[in-house]
Amino acid sequence: MTADNTLLNLHRLVWTALMAALVAVGAYLHLTIGPVPISLQTLFVILAGFVLGPKHGTMAIGLYLLAGAVGLPVFAGGKAGIGHLFGPTGGFLFGFALSAWVAGLGTAGKPDADWKRLSLYGLAASLGTFALGIPWLKMTLDFTWGKTLSVGMIPFLPGMVLKLVAVVLAYRFLAKSGLLRRIGQP
Numbered sequence: 001m002t003a004d005n006t007l008l009n010l011h012r013l014v015w016t017a018l019m020a021a022l023v024a025v026g027a028y029l030h031l032t033i034g035p036v037p038i039s040l041q042t043l044f045v046i047l048a049g050f051v052l053g054p055k056h057g058t059m060a061i062g063l064y065l066l067a068g069a070v071g072l073p074v075f076a077g078g079k080a081g082i083g084h085l086f087g088p089t090g091g092f093l094f095g096f097a098l099s100a101w102v103a104g105l106g107t108a109g110k111p112d113a114d115w116k117r118l119s120l121y122g123l124a125a126s127l128g129t130f131a132l133g134i135p136w137l138k139m140t141l142d143f144t145w146g147k148t149l150s151v152g153m154i155p156f157l158p159g160m161v162l163k164l165v166a167v168v169l170a171y172r173f174l175a176k177s178g179l180l181r182r183i184g185q186p
Contacts, residue, residue: 011183012056019048019060020067023096024074034151035088035141036133037076043163045096046125049103050118050171051180057100065093091136092152095129102128111175118168126160 026040049057068074069082075093085093106121107113113121130153138148174180 020063027076046103049100054101054104057104061097088140092133095132098128099125
C-alpha cells in the first residue's frame with residue numbers, strides 16, 4: 001500500500017466518522033410533534049452519501065446506528081439503545097442507510113454533479129427514508145395508512161424541501177472548495 005493510499009484511507013475514515021457525528025448532532029436539533037420527531041438528521045444523512053459515495057456514506061450511517069444501539073445517546077431527543085432502534089421510528093433510522101446509499105449514487109463517479117442531479121438523487125434518498133419508515137411506523141403503532149401518513153410523512157415534506165436545498169448548496173460548496181479531493185473525489 002502506498003503512502004497516498006494510506007492517506008486517502010485515513011481521510012475517508014475521518015470523514016466517515018465526521019458524517020456519523022453530524023447525523024448524531026442533527027438528532028439533537030429536533031422538534032417533537034408526534035411519534036416521529038422533525039430533525040436535521042436527514043440533511044446530514046444525504047450529505048454523507050453525497051460526500052462519501054454509496055459505500056462509505058452507508059458505512060457512516062451504520063456507525064451512527066451502531067453507536068445508538070450500544071447505548072450512546074445519539075437518537076433524537078438523546079435516546080439510545082436497541083429497543084429504540086426497533087421502536088416506532090426504527091424504520092426511519094434503518095431508512096437512513098438506504099438514503100445515504102441512494103444519495104451516494106448521485107455523486108459516485110460524478111463528484112462535480114450539477115444541482116439538478118443532486119436534487120434528483122437527494123429527493124430519491126429522502127423517499128428512501130420514508131419507504132422504510134412509513135410501513136414500520138404503521139406496523140409498530142397499528143395505525144391506519146391515513147394516520148400513518150399524517151404523522152409520519154406529511155409534516156416532514158416542507159422541511160424536506162428546505163433540507164434538500166441546503167444539502168445541495170453545502171455539497172456544491174465542498175466540491176468547489178476542493179475539500180472532497182482528499183477523500184478520493186476529483
